[in-house]
Amino acid sequence: VSSGKHPVVTMDRSGVSVIQTQGNGSTGLQQVPQVVPSGARGGGKATPPSKAKRSAADKESEEYRQRRERNNLAVKKSRMRSKQKALDTQQRVNELKEENERLEAKIRLLSKELSVLKDLFLEHAHNMADSVQPLSAEGPGPRSQSGNHNGGGSSQ
Template sequence: MSKRSQQTINTEQNRGTVSVIQGQASGATTTSSRPPGGSLQLVPQLVPATPAGGGGKAKMKKTSGDKDSDEYRQRRERNNLAVKKSRMRSKQKAQDTQQRVNELKEENERLEAKIKLLSKELSVLKDLFLEHAHNLADNVQAPGAEGASPAHNNNNNNNGACNNNNNSSQ
C-alpha cells in the first residue's frame, strides 16, 4: 500500500514560539490562508525565522534553514524509527495483556471446578462421618446391655441442611 505523505505544521494556539516553517526553499510560507467565509480563523502572521540569510540571527549549520538540513533529516528519521518501535511495543503489550486476561479466566474456571469437586467430596465425607458417629453411639449402648440412656433408635432424620458452608469472604 505504501503511504507517503506530508506533514503539517500546526500553529496551534501559538502563543509563544511558533515552530512553523515551511520545508522548501521556495518560499510560500502559506501562513494564514483563511479564505473568506471561514468561521474560525486566527491571526497567524507569526512566521518567525525566515531563513533567508538576511541579517537576523539566522543560524543554520549546513544547507537550508534548520529544516531540510542534513542533520535535521537524520534526526527525524531516527525519531520516526523510534516512534515506530515504541508503538509496536505498545501494541504488543496490549495484546499480551489481553491474552493474559484469557489465560487467567481459564485458570479461574479450572480453580472453581476444583473447588466444586473438593466441596462435594468433603460433603460426602462429612455425611459418612456423621453416620458412623451415630453408629458408634448405638454401639456404645447396645453391647453394654444395660444402657443407661434413653433415645434408642436415633432416627436422626437430618433432613435439614447440614450445611457447613465455609465461605471465606474477604
C-alpha cells in the first residue's frame, strides 16, 4: 500500500488489452458467463491452436490462463475483504457515536448529583456558621435559598 507508480504498459487506445491474440483468425469465442470457477476447468476445452509449450507469457498458454484465473480469484477475494472492511469501519463509527452519547449522558447525571451534594453542603455550612456565631442581628432562622447552587465546576 505504498507505491503509486503505474507504467501501464498495456492497453492501446483501441481499448483492447494490448495483448490481443494477434494472429488469431477465429477464436472460438465462448462467452458463457461462467460464474463459477468450479475449481477445475475442464469444461469445454476449446483451446485453439494446439501448440503446446508456450512461454509463460503466451496468451494462449495453458499456464497463462491458469495464472489469470487464479489472479482473478485473488482479486475478487481481496476486493470483497476491502469492501467488508469499509463496512466494518462504518459500523465502528456508529458504535462509537452511541457510546459517546451514553458517556455524555452519564456525565450529565454525575454533574447533577455533584451539584446537589454541593448545595447541601453549602446549606449545612451556613447552618453551622449560624449556630456557632449567633451574634448577628439576625438570629438563627430559615436561610434564604441560595441563588447559585453550583460550587466549583470540574476542570475541563
